[in-house]
Amino acid sequence: MARKRSLNLTEAELRLMDVIWDRGPCTxxxxxxxxxxxxxAYNTVLTTxxxxxxxxxxxxxxPVEGRAFVYEPLVGRDEAGRNAVRYLxxxxxxxxxxxxxLNVLNDEDLxxxxxxxxxxxxxxxAK
Structure with missing residues (x-):
């Protein structure tokens, strides 16, 4: 049975997704x-x-040519961000x-x- 889809990305997963979102489909x-x-290591990236x-x-x-699988995103950066905010x-x-x-507006670093x-x-x- 497939694992239930998690709406959250770990830091390591986010780093990999950033590459794919920026570059498009990747091996x-x-x-x-x-x-x-x-x-x-290659195996660490593959596992992730x-x-x-x-x-x-x-x-x-x-792909038609070549041996390596090409990975492409099913979830966009904006959707992943919205899911992370909902979780937060x-x-x-x-x-x-x-x-x-209110918490963001009260942030002194703003x-x-x-x-x-x-x-x-x-x-x-409001318009």
Whole structure:
């Protein structure tokens, strides 16, 4: 039986997905090469990509030419981000998006420019 699709990505899974979202369909070697500064073994990348496939984030196809499977995303970066925010809201903010937004607005690291942009978006949404 297939593993239930998880809406959350681990840090390691997110690093691999970032490569695929940025580059498009990739082989395991493509992803390993893109992350070579991390010193990840080919088998580690392969295992993580198989986990991502089991979770429903990736699918692999066999190209007409060549032997290596090509992995392509089934979930886009925006959808994965929305799922992560939903999880965050449910886990830490009692299912209240308002509490999340208030927490962000009270963050001392928020710049005046960021705050202005948020205000503008809220004003546009209120129209």
């Amino acid at each position: 395991v070697s493509d992803v390993a090469d893109a992350l070579k500064e991390l010193g990840l 990509m198989r986990i991502l496939e089991d979770k429903g984030f990736l699918q692999h196809v066999k 809201v449910s886990r830490f903010f009692r299912n209240s998006p308002e509490l999340l937004v 710049t005046a420019r960021e705050l202005g942009r948020i205000r503008k978006l809220l004003a546009e949404d």
